[in-house]
Amino acid sequence: MRVKIDREVVQRFEAGLDPRHPEKSLIPAQIIGYGEMSTIFVIKAPGQSDTAYKRMPVFRTLPEMEHYERIFQEYNTRLAEIGLNIPSFASVRVTSPEGLPVVYNAQSRLSEEAIANRLIHRLPDQPVKTLFLLVLNELHKVFAFNAAHTDIRYGIDGQISNWAVLHYREGVAIGPDTKLAYLDTSTPMIQKCGREQLDPELFLRSAPSFMVWIIRRLFLDGVMTRYYDFRLVVIDLIANFHKEQRPDLIPMLIETANDFFATKAAGLGVGSIDMRAVKAYYRQDAMIWRVYLGMRRFDRFLHRTLLRKPYRYILPGRIKR
Ligand SMILES: Nc1ncnc2c1ncn2[C@@H]1O[C@H](COP(=O)(O)OP(=O)(O)OP(=O)(O)O)[C@@H](O)[C@H]1O
Ligand SMILES: [Mg+2]
Numbered sequence: 001m002r003v004k005i006d007r008e009v010v011q012r013f014e015a016g017l018d019p020r021h022p023e024k025s026l027i028p029a030q031i032i033g034y035g036e037m038s039t040i041f042v043i044k045a046p047g048q049s050d051t052a053y054k055r056m057p058v059f060r061t062l063p064e065m066e067h068y069e070r071i072f073q074e075y076n077t078r079l080a081e082i083g084l085n086i087p088s089f090a091s092v093r094v095t096s097p098e099g100l101p102v103v104y105n106a107q108s109r110l111s112e113e114a115i116a117n118r119l120i121h122r123l124p125d126q127p128v129k130t131l132f133l134l135v136l137n138e139l140h141k142v143f144a145f146n147a148a149h150t151d152i153r154y155g156i157d158g159q160i161s162n163w164a165v166l167h168y169r170e171g172v173a174i175g176p177d178t179k180l181a182y183l184d185t186s187t188p189m190i191q192k193c194g195r196e197q198l199d200p201e202l203f204l205r206s207a208p209s210f211m212v213w214i215i216r217r218l219f220l221d222g223v224m225t226r227y228y229d230f231r232l233v234v235i236d237l238i239a240n241f242h243k244e245q246r247p248d249l250i251p252m253l254i255e256t257a258n259d260f261f262a263t264k265a266a267g268l269g270v271g272s273i274d275m276r277a278v279k280a281y282y283r284q285d286a287m288i289w290r291v292y293l294g295m296r297r298f299d300r301f302l303h304r305t306l307l308r309k310p311y312r313y314i315l316p317g318r319i320k321r
């Protein structure tokens with residue numbers, strides 16, 4: 001299903017955007033979520049309250065943008081075919097005040113209470129375990145597909161903040177029949193005959209050019225490839241409970257994951273996970289994202305002071321880890 005986008009509203013929003021303070025733009029944005037890379041917001045204009053937007057200002061050429069739009073479309077469609085619930089979506093092109101192309105990805109907006117990283121703070125431990133098992137089930141669909149195909153594989157970021165309970169209502173129990181939606185589809189990771197379709201260089205564009213080499217090393221050695229490895233995706237999901245301020249749940253999550261790998265996912269031969277792997281992973285991962293965001297903030301500072309040029313990106317706010 002597609003969301004309807006009013007291109008004209010988005011174009012006007014872009015024209016009046018203050019990337020540093022999106023909520024103070026000519027048409028204000030209401031920020032509804034942060035990821036490691038981007039900011040999710042609602043455009044505060046009539047008829048817009050049910051649409052969540054992500055702004056992608058990284059494209060330099062038309063073919064580059066067209067390719068991204070194609071694989072974004074393909075990724076959403078194929079994950080849905082594999083059996084994931086994907087919110088209805090669309091993307092639209094507008095032009096920035098400097099004349100550069102910008103893509104806005106839109107998704108139907110889900111209620112804030114339904115986002116899984118909110119739920120893990122409100123639910124007792126047993127339903128959190130059920131929720132985690134539901135996430136493992138969804139991931140299993142993707143990795144079972146990948147195992148059965150050599151020509152095409154999909155990467156997925158399983159972090160708890162990327163899932164939402166469908167049709168969530170306060171007080172309704174989370175059970176084995178609860179349905180989850182997968183939100184984070186704007187990094188469409190698709191490998192065709194072993195070749196990544198998404199250009200990782202796009203993510204380096206918002207960093208200062210003299211630092212790109214170090215970020216390239218951090219990124220290309222691991223950040224994209226990890227999303228094709230079931231075990232690493234689950235380590236990432238578990239380690240992220242540190243960032244989500246629920247490290248107390250980690251031992252239970254490790255046990256649950258290992259049990260899942262040994263039973264339901266036995267056919268995939270996933271190696272077990274232990275606390276040491278989770279801790280080591282988290283230290284490194286937190287460092288990578290801190291460096292990445294730090295560089296981007298520094299670049300924004302350079303633009304404002306030395307370069308005196310507009311800085312085009314909306315950066316995530318402070319992330320508590
Ligand atoms: N359709 C939506 N409805 C409501 N909230 C959303 C929606 N999509 C995203 N969010 C909120 O924004 C947060 C970040 O979204 P998302 O995971 O898509 O971005 P991200 O992690 O920055 O992605 P990436 O880093 O891969 O670009 C989510 O955890 C959620 O809280
Ligand atoms: Mg995310």
